[in-house]
Amino acid sequence: MWQQDLHIHTTWSCNDPAVAPEQRIELVAAVQHARIVGISDHFEHLPPDDLESYARSVRGAGLYVGTEVDGAPSVAAAAAFPFDYYVYHCRDEEAEYAGLEQLMATERPVIVAHPHMLDTDLGRLPQGCLVELNNRYVARCDWRGFYGPFVGRFRFVLSSDAHQPGWLGQSVAAYVARELGIREHRVFAEPAER
Numbered sequence: 001m002w003q004q005d006l007h008i009h010t011t012w013s014c015n016d017p018a019v020a021p022e023q024r025i026e027l028v029a030a031v032q033h034a035r036i037v038g039i040s041d042h043f044e045h046l047p048p049d050d051l052e053s054y055a056r057s058v059r060g061a062g063l064y065v066g067t068e069v070d071g072a073p074s075v076a077a078a079a080a081f082p083f084d085y086y087v088y089h090c091r092d093e094e095a096e097y098a099g100l101e102q103l104m105a106t107e108r109p110v111i112v113a114h115p116h117m118l119d120t121d122l123g124r125l126p127q128g129c130l131v132e133l134n135n136r137y138v139a140r141c142d143w144r145g146f147y148g149p150f151v152g153r154f155r156f157v158l159s160s161d162a163h164q165p166g167w168l169g170q171s172v173a174a175y176v177a178r179e180l181g182i183r184e185h186r187v188f189a190e191p192a193e194r
Ligand SMILES: [Zn+2]
Pocket: 068, 089, 113, 114
């Protein structure tokens, strides 16, 4: 069982073609592949006037309610709703770093998603920031060169970025973390500690 998995999509990410129809909240909860599980459907795909239904469904399954925010344009609306945490796309642009600060100002955890896929400049992120090792994408980059120099500077979070039940795992991210000597930062307390 993995420690935590806070980057997971379900059928609420309705315009994402990678999401399988059987990837429902209830199934993700039933699989119990990690001790701490959160759902982070794309904010831009959620019904803007019915975020409550999404939150109720996720929380009803006993999971943390997150959302994946696609950069600065969505930040104000996403910050206005009481999500438990955010997964954030931070492209290498001034406005996107400002958006990150704005989300962090909510004082809820913000995980910078698969930065190597978006050319995020890790040198520009605030110290102690939560940076993701994303199981879906991490093998696609020179991860030693990209993440290695920042191991002591950030707290790292491992994620599956699962869009299908078969992706509910973190084997590649865990391998990279082991190689880099990263000890995963735990965002939420384990159920027994709450
Ligand atoms: Zn993403």
